[in-house]
Amino acid sequence: MTPSTATKAKETNSEKVLDVLLPDLPKGPLSVYREKSSFCWKELAVFLDGEDIILFRKIIFTALENDPLFARHTEGDLSLEKYRELTFLRCKRIMEYDFLTQEELMAQPLKLLVLWNCLAMYDMSLLVKYLLNSQVFTNAIASAGSERHSKFVEQVRNMEIFGCFSLTEISHGSDAKHMRTTATFDANAKEFILNSPDFEAAKCWVGNLGKTATHAVVYAQLYTPDGMCHGLHAFVVQIRDPKTLMSMPGVMVGDMGWKLGINGVDNGFVMFHNLRIPQENLLNRTGDVAPTGTYISSFKDPKQRFGASLGTLSSGRVSITDVGVCNLKLAISIAIRFSATRRQFGPTDKEEIPVLEYQMQQWRLIPYLAAAYALEHFSKSLFMNFIELHVGLMFKDKSARQAELGREIHALSCASKPLASWTAQHGAQECREACGGHGFLAMNRLGEIRNDNDPNCTYEGDNNVLLQQTSNYLLSWVTMKHEDKVPIESPLGSVNFLERFDDILGHRFTASSVKDCIDSSVALVAYEWLVCYLLRESYKKFQKEKQNGSSDFEARNNSQVYYCRSLALAFIEYTVLQRYHEYTQDSSVPPNLQPVLKHLCALYGLWALSKHMAVLYQGGYCTGEQPGRIIQHTILDLCAVLKDDAVALVDVIVPPDFILNSPIARADGELYKNLWTTMLQGSKVLERPSWWAEFCTNKPIIGSLRPKL
Template sequence: MAPNLEGSEDALLPDFPRGPLHAYRSRASFSWKELALFLEGEDMLRFKKTIFSALENDPLFARRGGHDLSMETYRELNFLRCKRLLEYDIFRMDDLLQSPLKCLALVNCLGMYDWSLATKVFLHTFVFGSAIYNSGSERHLKYIPKILNMEIFGCFALTEVSHGSNTKAVRTTAHYDPTTQEFIIHSPDFEAAKFWVGNMGKTATHAVVFAQLYMPGGQCHGLHPFIVQIRDLKTLLPMPGVMVGDIGRKLGQNGLDNGFAMFHKVRIPRQDLLNRTGDVTPEGTYVTRFKDSRQRLGASLGGLSAGRVCIVSMSVVNLKLAVCIALRFSATRRQFGPTDDGEEIPVLEYQLQQWRLLPYLAAAYALDHFSKSLFLDLVALQQGLQRDDRSPRQAELGREIHALASASKPLASWTAQRGIQECREACGGHGYLAMNRLGSLRDDNDPNCTYEGDNNVLLQQTSGYLLGLLGRSGPGGTRFESPLKSVDFLEAYPAILGQRFEVASLQDCLDSSVPLAAYEWLVCYLLRESHQKLSQEKRSGSGDFEAKNNSQVYCCRPLALAFLELTVVRRFHEHTHRPGVPPQLRAVLRRLSALYGLWSLNQHSALLYRGGYFSGEQAGKTVERAILELCSQLKDDAVALVDVIAPPDFVLDSPIGRADGQLYKNLWNAVLQESKVLERAPWWPEFSANKPVVGSLSAKL
């Protein structure tokens, strides 16, 4: 049944102004308003509009061009904006907790405006705040209202100068002193300094610090989180024993102050240990409900999965913004034509431009659905943790989500990275202008490939999970099943390996069931190859560490990526083929699903041929023809599909990507509004000065 668009919905989703983009909008096979309501729902659309309107109507958020501001000014402005946001009603935590997707939407909407702002807010409220809420106990709840009122400002300090991914090797220590009932937080040397910590550089007053917990007898109980005050609340000067500072300019997100901290025997109360996974009695006895230290560490670092899932969504936002800019540009940019003296045609009409951009549009839709569904899975896991659910299903759900999150961050951030670059190049020279935002999107997305775990390292977590399934044999043999059913297809592991690509015609290839079946085979094949490679290494005398190390590049790494791509394809396929999809939206959604699946699969053609799933030249050619055919079918829908996911022009902030399609008018106006664009250079006398260049310049420097 089609959503009702009469009355209030027209105000919620107003028509776009007629202009150069109208031709494409009028040719769309569906209503963009109906698709937006189907995908988001009216309540979510209203929530997002509330956020966007608040930003646009508040003078503090007026666009000033972050690249023209000094770093110090940019950070001051960013802090003031953060402070203002926390005064708005949109931060009513009760409402956000009742609708978890609104939490995600809030961060994403702010990120569409400016990732420095979004990250600052996210780190303070959700990362710092949730670390206290989820890792602490009732005695720590006093901090939550202080966080929301900005009485304190927080950060999450795990990474050190010399250790990031290897969290077990973190070297900051926390020795318990029973005579004073205090922990002594200490950095043994500069390599143990907390580093890269967002908000720590200039702003944070408190940090959740991870340190190795030592008892009076010298026994180490591993990594635990502590609340440590690092700056005075009134002066923002460092607390005694704390050396804290800023790490300097980064490649992007310079409105966010990333910093470092060293601790010289800093004493904190015993109660400031976040004690959900382990506690210390006043006398100095360590107590925990976890028998296995690895389980306890995993529970205390559980927030990292939440961070990774959020980074997936952040990466998707960046990809959305880039394809919105590039496709609106491509629909209005005219170059060449069939005849030398004829009318030029939009570059979107060229097959090469469609092939470059439309698969990334499909990826934005597929990954967006996946990121939301995975976020809801994570919420269900965290709710179980809050209930102290210790069931086998809860434990298995945790392992499955960890595996999915560990591979989804690499897939999403790398897809966005490649997609933004393709969009930049597809916009030609205009895409290189900073004002059109593709450069800042590329720079702001880049850290997504690194923080919360290096992408290539994270993929080893996922491949390890899959290989571990082969080692679980019950009375009836190996069983493959999981709470989210992401590995259930492996129950048919031997039979799937015997399957082959048997698509008879191009038309039969235009459905996502085709790449879905191929991906199941590919994952089974890579799982077998990885298992055999590991076994071969061990038979050759390699230990576990060396065997795993030697099996990554051509086996375990592609296994993890293929498994996650399969999961994305499966979830989007099921979403677009479910009965509840309105009939008028089925065709376009299924084309997006098929295009994403086939385009992703095509990047594994060598493996498909090597393993025997493809044979003969027709298999590969059929997939390639299907990709081009789907691009052709989606070409007239591209602008409408962009309209569904694009934020308002004020937020998108790209002259060549504005919704009215007045490409050159908007670009010209933006150029003329740039600072000092028509002024002569202040160094103009040097043009005719008759003196040595080196001496003159040296005097000024």
């Protein structure tokens, strides 16, 4: 066989593999745009994920579609009780499938993120319930406990117990330090006694607790027999009997009822009344109690111990970042496919054109498509950064780099969760409106996506409160720089550019045309200036508040709006753009995929940057009319360029029709046929109402029922 023949044979075999992993999409109305695309969607999918990940995802999706337990139900047909029962049974089935063994996880940790993504795309309630039990509960035990607690992790894996994570109380959420549940050590009985002093101290919003959790990781203030409080510590607490699901003596547990979204998860409350638990149920990595009642800890500083005890929350924020991206991908996929098949108006009375052809629709949607790509790349990279940190924790790495890596990931995750959840929330609403009345139909799922994403803006820390953690991290570097202590350099390099702080502040917007701005480095350089400027202004604002006699608390409080909050958001947007810019500019990107990826990167950068135009002008980076106009025109030009690629870009990230579950966005593009079929399948859709007799009664209305004083 000659080299050319061998090459052709290899290419043919590769195409066959692709066709098995990624079958051709059905012909139909969407074919028009697919044929216009500048790239092959299958090639981009393989480049982004690789064949192994694509196969893994296909295995999960196929299993869900073929399992009767996961059959779709018409919106509104399930009662709250039935929905929660189904979600629990599905969660249990996912654990039985064991899609990802421990060995596979160690070899390819990114598969864990893929598994979460698949479950979230099917039903966010399923993912949340699964995560809380198999990840959040067990990770809290693994990271805060010791060898003696491994039995609980094994019991979860064997489905003997079901777990939850209990931190928030009715009167305290973000302010974890002031939680009021107590755990007092009884040295004689070698037990802790848990108490809720009043209903304000009731643990609440705990996912899985309402109906199903048998065990919880509970955070409480630890008291030793001498009456000393040693701060917040975590305990494994049995809530219910696994054989009966009846609550344990001394435990009052209940369900919080209907929520705005994620109703398959039973969020609950719990109060403790002299509940005794074994001494060994204290998760003792940050602190322990000797049999005599003496408190022991390797942390001399209570603040460090408190931070370490809540370290597990970073993993939650990393996962929520990915969940937000997942919701954004679902919403934008539905809206783009709808827009490519929905025809309205046209240049003549005889011709209607797809609404995707309108500049307004492109401007509303395509930037969110670019954001989905940029944020997904960032989410994957942040997840791998967290895995690096987690491995260091497992091997008890005490190095300065490991400590600094933890600070950096904490700062990044405290800003990436707000950015991803807010982008998904705004994007889902824009997609809903862009689909008109059909977007308002529950069957098309945009309302569900929006509502299920909503809590991402709140749990694991309110977004606006979390951003303060990131701005504090950045301000700490300025303080150290002023004191000439260390160069600005972090393990992941996210703050390294701040070493050029003074030089960057001297930069100005120099692009003179749309052609110049299509290079994503233009937005990247502008973001460097923006972060440096906001960092300088935030620092100056804080110092001014202090000089005016404000306390540290007051000074920080008065430096948030327009300063620290904007700084944290600009920094995380810069970081997302910087990572995606490097990725799309890399030489490993196939030449035929480079243009579309670079266009996505440039669009995301300019679109995100355009929200800061007031500050860019305020600080003098931009002057005159030209910069603002160039940025606006470039955004519109990039939307127009990407318009013909939009459907193919969606084909890369969208799940199969069964998982997407939106009649207006099926792969065949038969918008009206699919919508009509689904409408007719609704429960009692063609029947008269059960209360028809009330309408048809012949009794005359006599008198008035208006109440009299």
